[in-house]
Amino acid sequence: MSSTLLTLPAVISGGCHCGNLHYSLHWPLAEAPTLRACGCDYCTRHGALWTSHPEAEVRLCIDNEAAVLPYRFGTASADFLVCRRCGILTLTRCEFEDALRTVVNANTFDNLALTQCARINTDFEAEDLEQRLARRRRNWSPLTVVAP
Numbered sequence: 154m155s156s157t158l159l160t161l162p163a164v165i166s167g168g169c170h171c172g173n174l175h176y177s178l179h180w181p182l183a184e185a186p187t188l189r190a191c192g193c194d195y196c197t198r199h200g201a202l203w204t205s206h207p208e209a210e211v212r213l214c215i216d217n218e219a220a221v222l223p224y225r226f227g228t229a230s231a232d233f234l235v236c237r238r239c240g241i242l243t244l245t246r247c248e249f250e251d252a253l254r255t256v257v258n259a260n261t262f263d264n265l266a267l268t269q270c271a272r273i274n275t276d277f278e279a280e281d282l283e284q285r286l287a288r289r290r291r292n293w294s295p296l297t298v299v300a301p
């Protein structure tokens with residue numbers, strides 16, 4: 154087995170193409186994030202590769218909130234944040250009574266090559282709303298919104 158020296162930053166930065174939405178993903182784990190290709194119509198059309206971890210906090214900064222389109226569909230229980238300026242789907246936000254949680258589209262990473270990350274396919278179409286929210290609470294990252 155070849156040993157490849159991977160560079161996994163403790164803070165993965167990323168954002169949309171024009172920089173209006175930018176975030177830092179504070180990654181406490183030794184292994185690189187796993188990328189989840191969701192098989193739903195919406196994510197397939199975007200080619201989104203989602204990642205999150207319940208111990209990996211995301212800090213999101215939006216320079217111009219008016220230039221962000223929160224898109225909802227299906228159970229309408231999460232906001233898919235698309236930049237109106239550059240059209241990039243950057244992350245998805247779900248609000249619970251106690252907290253915000255998020256999954257980040259790894260295609261928007263600045264400083265981590267996705268070739269280092271394992272990929273899996275996911276399909277959550279069969280979930281009901283309760284199962285969906287329980288899964289997000291378990292797996293999604295805590296989200297903090299910071300001022301620009």
Ligand SMILES: [Zn+2]
Nearest residue numbers: 169171236239
């Ligand atoms: Zn943008």
